[in-house]
Amino acid sequence: MVLLGFLDQLLFGGSLTLYGVLFVPVAVLTALWVRGGDLLTAPVVVPIAFAVGLFPVADGSGGLLGRLMGLVTGLATQAGWLYGGTLIAGVIVLVRRVRWVRSRRRRS
Numbered sequence: 001m002v003l004l005g006f007l008d009q010l011l012f013g014g015s016l017t018l019y020g021v022l023f024v025p026v027a028v029l030t031a032l033w034v035r036g037g038d039l040l041t042a043p044v045v046v047p048i049a050f051a052v053g054l055f056p057v058a059d060g061s062g063g064l065l066g067r068l069m070g071l072v073t074g075l076a077t078q079a080g081w082l083y084g085g086t087l088i089a090g091v092i093v094l095v096r097r098v099r100w101v102r103s104r105r106r107r108s
């Protein structure tokens with residue numbers, strides 16, 4: 001997400017909407033890519049990645065405090081993308097976890 005944040009800032013001037021749209025496939029890929037033993041960590045890591053990657057995109061002038069204020073504003077205005085991506089990742093992880101548990105029970 002940090003790389004996407006920098007690319008968004010460089011190519012599109014820090015479009016928060018584009019950043020949110022790019023977040024959803026990253027959340028899905030994260031939920032699909034994480035190994036079986038770490039499934040429950042994906043819905044926790046995804047929002048953290050969103051916040052960290054938002055730092056380069058956040059509109060802030062006036063140094064660190066201005067950038068931090070831009071980050072808080074970006075989190076507030078893009079909460080729909082954040083919740084949506086996290087919800088999708090959570091559903092994918094739950095489905096994968098249920099399938100993993102069922103396959104382990106069949107083997108036993």
